[in-house]
Every structure is written in structure tokens, then in C-alpha cells.
Amino acid sequence: MHVVVIGAGVIGLTSAWYLAREGVQVTLVDRHADVAQETSFANGGQLSYSYVAPLADPAVLPKLPQWLLKADSPLRFRPRLDPLQWRWCLAFLRACTSLKVRQTIGEMMSLSLRSRALMDTLLDEHPFPFDLRRTGKLVAYRNASALSAARPLVEMQRTLGADQHVLDQQQCLELEPALADISDQLAGGIYTPSEATGDCRAFCEGLLARLRARDNVHCRLGVDVLAMDASGTRVNGIRTDQGLLEADAYVIATGMDSVRLARPLGLHLPLYALRGYSLTATPADDMRSPALSVTDAARKIVFAPLGNRLRIAAMVDMGVGDASIDATRIALLKRQVAETFPRLDLTAAVPWAGLRPSTASSKPIIDRAGRFQNLWLNVGHGALGFTLACASAEHLTSRMLGQSPAVEGHPFALAGA
Secondary structure (H helix, E strand, O other): OEEEEEOOOHHHHHHHHHHHHOOOEEEEEEOOOOOOOOOOOOOOOEEOOOOOOOOOOHHHHHHHHHHHHOOOOOEEEOOOOOHHHHHHHHHHHHHOOHHHHHHHHHHHHHHHHHHHHHHHHHHHHOOOOOOOEOOOEEEEEOOHHHHHHHHHHHHHHHHOOOOOEEEOHHHHHHHOHHHHHHHHHOOEEEEEOOOEEOOHHHHHHHHHHHHHOOOOEEEEEOOOEEEEEEEOOEEEEEEEOOEEEOOOEEEEOOOOHHHHHHHHHOOOOOOEEEEEEEEEEOOOOOOOOOOOEEEEOOOOEEEEEEOOEEEEEEEEEEOOOOOOOOHHHHHHHHHHHHHHOOOOOOOOOEEEEEEEEEOOOOOOEEEEOOOOOOEEEEEOEHHHHHHHHHHHHHHHHHHHOOOOOOOOOOOOOHHHO
16 A cells, blocks of 8 residues: 655654554655644644643633733734634634533543653654653643632543642742742642653654655655645545656645645635744753743743753734744743743744644544545644644554554544534
């Protein structure tokens, strides 16, 4: 069996890896000359296996007016004359029910905990460096009522296999001394020891090297996929700027560009681009920089140590069409970071922006593509691509090869996104 995987971000690369492990002949195609050049390039660096709750939640609804109207909001919405935007927003509102949230959390935890186990196995068998740090994750709360409101989710996720602990102010400071500068504002936190951080781009580069070492993998980077040739219920090939590429089956795993490739086939993928931002800083030795993954709960900012660097990620811009960097958002992010870690020098920090391909339910789509018997989708992971990549790829591989998936049922169907 020969499969073409379109997309060389973390989802496409892991898809190629798990297919190749099963003996499938794989051709990996991407328009860029290197891997991880878009969403996977400088993302938040989080392997947050216990933080997969959907954005669509009843608790979010009262906050939306404030988030949408405030200039310093973590979520900025730009309304457009775009039917896709409004369909996505309506689907988001429909997903904001307690029943759907609980169901989604259960499904996503099954995928994420499986992904953690697969990541451990992958690195045991094929170790390679990508600044992995298994220090755990601390979500810091400045407001006691917000911390109290988070407790029910901790209790619920504990029943699903998450190991989380609610800490008081002093326990947070003992765990992460870098928070001392805001000790008078700190109400407490939630610590999850199983979480980790790593450089997603470096992970992709390491996995590419291992793919290239396999006899059944052919990597064709710098090849632009123009369109897909299909008739009836089958894709016959993909047209590229270097000619026609034919295979037995095809996988679309190319982020937001998946929408463009699928549309001429009559497939309207329910994905919408949520632009996020990051800063990559290199703190001086005498600066107070966090040693573990820290999230500022109020400002929705994550801090991930990556070797001698610190990755800072935050914000969602909805209603934008590209991954350009908005200087005003970067300036705002720097001001907010200074409120938590005032000793961090961000003068030379490198800014980045990327488009997160998101479904309204926050669940990825890992499924056959509609009526097409030999076309598959592995898309829509939002901000959780790095976290969910291994299990998503395994789930895709199992379904493509007619095996029993480790995640039961069919929770990541195209129709359910």
C-alpha cells in the first residue's frame, strides 16, 4: 500500500511515522523546503495532556462580551462577511452545553493520555533531542474565586486519569520560586506533574531524520500541492508544481490549507483559523525565569522553558486571514508578561504568529473524507497539535488499515466536528 501524506507539520510527520511503522509505503509532501514551517514552527511548546477541555464551555459565555470588546482581551474578534466564520460561531455556541463539554473532555482525555504513552514509547525506542522537560505544569491563579471555580474540573478529570493537585500560595512559590515577584497577588494554583514542554519544531526535525532513515518513506519537501484529481468516490492523484503524484490512498494533514484542498472536492471542512502569538526569549542567568511550565490563568499566557530559552505564547485573533504579526498584540503581550515576570528582558525576544486550525467543538477530525474511499483527514487540532499528534496519527493509521483503534468508538468523525 502506498500512501501520500500532505503536510510536514507535527500532525503530518507523525501520520507518516505511524503508517510507515506498519509497513506502508509513505510519500511525505510539503510546499516548504523544511518541516514545521507554519503552525508547528514556534508554538507554545506545551505537552499538556490534562488540559484538553474545549474552549466551547457554558462558563465562557458570560466572559465573551468582555473578551470581544476589550482591547487587551486574550481573545479578539473581527467580524467579517464570511459565511464560514458565522457558521463556526453558531456551532461554537451550540457546543456550549454541560453535557457536550463533559463528553468532549472524556473523548479528548482518551486521546491525550494515549498520546502521552505513545510519546514515551517513541522516545524510549528512538531518542532524539528537542528540549523536552518533564517538569509538570502549574496554572497560577490571582483570584481565589477563579481557583475555586476550577476545582470541579480537577475532580472530574481525576476520574478520567488526570493527576492534578490544588495548591495554596505558599506551595506555588515553593514549586516555582520565579513567581515571588507576584506573591502578594497569588491566590494559589493547580499543579499537574505529568505535563511537559518541548520544542515542537525540533521534534519535527528529529522525526524527519528518522523517517528519512526508513526504506519505505520518501520525503518530498518543497513540492507545492496544487489540487487533487478525483472521480466518483476515489482520488486518482494529486497535482503538484512538479507533476502528478499517484498513490493508493491520501492523507490531508496540512492545517488551514486543508480547507483549500478539500473544497473543490465538495468537502467543506468546519475549520476556522485562530491566530496565536508567541515570543521566544533567552533569559539571562540572573533573571527570574520559570523552571517549569507556568500558565497565567487570568491572562491566558503560557510560559514554557525550552533549554536555555523561554517560549511565551498567548492570545487568539479570530477573523484574520493570515499569520502576519500584529505589532500591537506583541506589545500588549510584552506588557502583560512584565506584570508576571518583571525581571524578564524581552528586548531581544523573537515574535511569531501562527494559524491554529480549529473546530468549534475543539475536537480534531480524524476520519475518512466524506464519500472518498481513499482520502483521509487528520486536521483541526487547534492549539493541541503537539499534545495530540502521536495518538491522532495512531488512530488514523488504525482506521486506514482496518485495525481496532486504541481510542474506542468514532469520536473524531468529520460529521461530529
